[in-house]
Structure formats: C-alpha cells, structure tokens
Amino acid sequence: MVLDSVMLSRMLTSMTLGFHIIFATIGVGVPVLISLAEYIGIKRKDAHYILLARRWARGFTITVAVGVVTGTCIGLQLSLLWPSFMRIAGQVISLPLFLETFAFFFEAIFLGIYLYTWDRFKKPIYHWLLSIPVIIGSSASAFFITTVNAFMNTPQGFELKNGAIASIDPIKAMFNPATPSKVFHVLTSAYMTSAFVLAAITAFVLLYGKRTEYHIKALRLTMAAGLIFSLGTAVAGDISAKFLAKAQPEKLAAAEWHFETSKNADLILFGTLDENNEVKNEIRLPGMLSFLAGSSLDTEVIGLDQIPKDEQPPLWIHYLFDLMVTIGMFATFISAVFVFLWKWKGNPFNKPLLWAIVACGPLSILAIEFGWIYAEVGRQPWILRGYMKVAEGATTADNVGLTFIMFLILYIVLGIMTVVVLTRMFRNRPAEEELAKRYPAGF
C-alpha cells in the first residue's frame, strides 16, 4: 500500500463517511420512532409514551448536531478530495445534491420547531403533526443522497466525449437502475438500526436499572418496530442481491467468491481463501446463490472469470457481506422471539434475551458499516463505474495526510464527547423522576 494522495483521499473519505453514517442512520430512523411514540401516547392518553418521545427527542438533538457537522464535512470533502471527479460527475449529480439540501433544510426548520413547541399547542396532535415534515425531510434527504451513490454504481443519463460531459438527462441519472433497491435498503435498514439502538439502551436499563412500566413499554415498542423494519430490510436485501446479479455482477461475484460463471451456483457462508484462491472451511449451500440471484436454481450467475482482472473488486468484501447478513438475521430472530414471548404469554424480559437485545444495538450499527464498506469497496476500482477509475478522480494537492490526521482527531473528540454528553444527559435525570415532575397527575 502506497500512501499517495489517492490512497490518503480514500482513507479520509472512508473515515468521514464511516463516522457520518452512524449519525446519519440515527438521524433518518429515530424521528420515525419518536413520532410513533408520541402518536401512541396521544391516542392512548398515556404519559409514558409522550415522555418516551420527549426523551428520545432530547438525545436526538445531540446526534443530529454531530450528524449535521460531519455531513457538512463530507459534502465539502467531495470537492476538496475528488476535484477531478466532481468536475465531471458534479454536472450530473448536482440536482440530487441540491435537492438533498432542500430536504435537509426542510427537516432542520421543522426539527427546530418540533423541539421547542412541546407545550405550545392546545391540542397535542398539532405538535405531533410537526414530526411528519421532520420524517419527510430526513427520509427524503436519505433518498436523494442515495440516488447520487446509486449513480456512481450504475451511471446513466449523460455521454462522455473526450473527457467532456454532454447530453445530460438529470432525471434519468437520478433514477438509474441502482436507485430503487439502494433507497429501499438504506431506508429500511436505517429504521431498523434506530429501533434496535433504542431497544438496546432500554434493555440495558432494564438489566441494570429499575424495571418500570416506562421501560417495559419502551422495549415493546422498539422491538415490535425492529421486527417489522428488519423484515423490510431482509426483503430489500433480497431485491438488492437480484439487482447486483443483473447490473453489477462483479460485486456479487466477489462477495460470494463465485469464480466461474455457472448455473446452480452454491452460496458460500464464511470460510477462508488460500493463496490459490481455493475456498476452505466454508459452509456451502448448494444452488442457493442462483436462487438468491434469480429465484431459481437454473439462474446463471456471472462469475469473476468474465470480469477483466483489473476491474475486479477485492475478495475480502466476502467477510463483510456475510457479517452484514448474519447480523441482520440475528436481529430479526431476536426481535421475533421477543414479540413471540410477549404475545404468547412468555417472559420476554428474561436476562439472556435482554442481553441479546443489548447486543443488537451496536451489531446493527456494525452491519450498517459493513454493508456500506461492502457496497463501496465492491465497486472498486471504479469511482464512476465504467467511466472513471478512483485514481483519476483524486486531488493532486499535497497535504492530504495532514488533513487526515486533523480529521482523525476531530472524530475521536466528537465520538467521545457524544457518548459522554448523552450518558450524562440521561443518567442525571431518570425517567421516573421526570415523569413524576412533568405529569404529576398522569396525562
């Protein structure tokens, strides 16, 4: 590995995005759960749910702040680190980038209003209505920014003639083949992850703190939502795999260590590669890759043999793909067990299950990270698949290394501070105390 401007630009971009997507995911998903809790609270006239929404919203402000500033960083870094790429692709992706900012603007305005108008309306439902534009804004900005990423995977809507771009069709570029599956997967997995993060916090309090009605209701709500969203994520993942088989076969082939084009292709779970690219220690599911790719064992899956050597993504993305899928299945299973025990007279609040729920939070965040690294590294060596390689897009400026170190320090500080501030915020104000103070006579 040579630490030239290209490599350093890649490292800095990965670091910023890797840090940002934690907060971005929470930023897209948590408003949905806040809104859900407030709605249930208003409908059932249950102060617990209202307080739940309030407390989540309070913690949310911290994560939003970090999400906003790191989002600003990546927004500008696109031009700072990849000026040659932006000079070409910037012409085509500026519309979704522009629209994303509008969506973000919309969200920012209504989030500000939502946070500071809890007791200002006579009818509580008016306040709840303000959460809708927040959800629309955050999900719409996820939508627009995902179309940009989808465009980099399956570019269309322009012609490239001698390095100059012509015949731009902005709408065609935005609604490229990768857009539907990517947007679907990004949104469902963000909702899912947020539900499991909030569930994990609640489960932790149930294990180590008081077991109050407030926490029991919180866990039920988040786990039920988590189950629904994780099923949605599984469907979205399946659609994405079928899409990859068709439109980006090299990404799926590298993820599955599928070297030779064939029908009835096996799905490989885990395992290792030796120096001759022979798969060892794997679990082999006969024919399942063909099934995954086209819902039938007869589907021919393109292997790496059909991809030129210098256009093949690295093979280590297999591990990330497997980990992402395994975590997704684990979280779905745990939430299904919880909902089963709760609905059919078991005790969903037993210690092992609570511990498993605690694990689901950080694991879901990891799955988001793994999934993104898989998706991004899976299109190497391209920055604009089929048009521009990564090395042609990077900055020619020196000092990328210095910049990397500056941002590394920034993210370490921000990461630690976020955890410290969030922990203090809730530890010093237990829910039951706040409930007694805010709603002394119930709701």
Next chain:
Amino acid sequence: MDIQLLGITVLWTFLYGYLIVASVDFGAGFFAFYGKVSKKDHIINHIISRYLSPVWEVTNVFFVFFFVGLVGFYPDAAYYYGTALLIPGSIALILIAVRGSFYAFGNYGSKDNTFYLFLYGSTGLLIPASLSTALTISEGGFLEQKGDSVVFLASKLFTSPYSWSVVLLAIVSVLFISASFLTFYANRAKDEDAREVLRKFSLFWSIPCILASLLVFASLKAHNGRHFDNALDLWWMFGLSFACFLVAVLLILKRKKFGLAFIFVMLQFFFAFFGYGASHLPFILDPFITIHSAITNEVMGTALVIAFIAGLLLLIPSLALLVKLFLFDADYVSGKK
C-alpha cells in the same frame, strides 16, 4: 436574464442570506462567551440562547446550500477551489464541526460549561476569517496552474495585505451585525438590561466595521485594479450602503426602532455585498472561471433553477413559520413559552 447570470444571482443571494444569519449566530456565540468571562452572562446569555436554540441548524444549511449550488452551476469551481482549498477548507470544516457540535453539547447537554462556551464562542470568530479566504482567492493571484495541477500559493495569501483586510472586515462585520440584531431581540423581549449591554456592543463595533470596509477597498485597488475600477462604476451601491449604515447607527444611538435599525444594517450589507459581487463579474475565480466559461450544461442549469424555485416555495412558508414562532412571538421571546 440568461441562465448564467440567473445562476450566480441565485447563489449570491444565498450567500448573502448565509452572511446575515451566520453573522448573527457567530457573533452571538462570541458575545455569550464574552458575557460569561466578563460576568455579564446573567444579563444577556438567556436572550442569546433563546434565539439560537431553534435556528442554529438552519444557519448551517444556508452554507451547505451555497457550496452545493456553486458546484452544481459551476463544476469547474469544484476543481479549482477544491484543489486549492484543501487545507484552508479543511480548517474551516473542522471549526464548523467543533462549533456546531459543542453548541449542542453545551446547550442540550451540560449547561454552563465554560470550556464548551469558549470553543463555541472562539470558533465563531475564526470561521468567518477562514471562510473569507475563499473570497480572497476569488480575486486571483493565489493560484497557479502547472500543467495538470493547480497550485495554491499559501505564503502569498498569508502575506497579502488584501487578504488580511478581508479577514478583519469579516470579523468586525460579524460582531456588528450580530450585536445590532441581538439589541433588537432583547428590546422585543422587553429586557432593558440586556438591550443596553448589546446596544453598547453594536455601537462599539460600528466604527471598525466601516473602517475595515474602507481598508478592503484600498487594498483591493493594489491587488486587483480591474475589480476596483468596476467597483467605482457602481459607486452608488456603496454610497447607499453607507447611507443605510448611518441610518442604522443613528437609530441605535437614539434608542429608536431597533427592528428598523437592523433592517438598515441588513440593507447596508445587501448593497455592499451585491455591489462587490456585481463588480466581481464576469469572473467567479479570476482568471480561471467566468460565469460564461464554466456553467454546467443548459439542461442541468434549467433543472437546477426549477428545483430552486420549487424548493423556495416549500422553504419560504416553513421559514415564515419558524420566524413567527420564535422571533415575532412576543411571549416566546420574553421567555413565557
């Protein structure tokens, strides 16, 4: 108006919007910190916090909006500025990140933490200084094209009198705009003690603000004669700006109509900013990018303008609601809600 001119006008208007809202925000952070150090925080800080809490995020969007728009309308700008501004741009980003997050840590997390307030207040003055380097570079003379790559002449920027006069102007303008807004806000809250403190701040910063603008003019003459001559042709814009400044200061001095005074401050900067912008044309980045050479293709330009208008139709009512709830709601401003 052709699409090129329309594009830059749209962007310039957004940058002007950012200039006003960000100045109020940046200055407020500094005053909050200064208030704490000089033990005046019990008088002014609640006013500042009540204004900033619901709007700080919106301020940030104005900035993102501008640079996304710039790249969209002028993809070459991404190339030249992107290459040149790696270090100054990254420093500005880090300052913005520190400020935004520590504002939230301080305001929603541990209240009354002086260290958070220090970070948030001091970065407020450094950000305008670092962002103003982009404007300085746009005058030309700090970039060199060598074959395929663009070289940023950092040492030249650091030793240029023009560059430092712009930094100075950026900082004192921020303090003046912010103080005059907060005076108005405190007055609305019927908080006379806060108003008097803030009124002194705005009068104090008014003189350096005007002196610094004169200094910028003088050093611009030496740095970019073409731009200076263009600016002289638009002398009436700068004249109007100065007249607005006089009206604003007079009103503040006489403790009359603080709202109107702030509108005149906004007009003062409106005329100066658009006068500066108009005389800068046709160059976006002298001499590499003009509004004609660098615009994105027509289809995209049109799509962007349509998106912009559609977005405004959504934004203006939402912003109006925000302003109505937190700026013109007398009960909220005075802390009853």
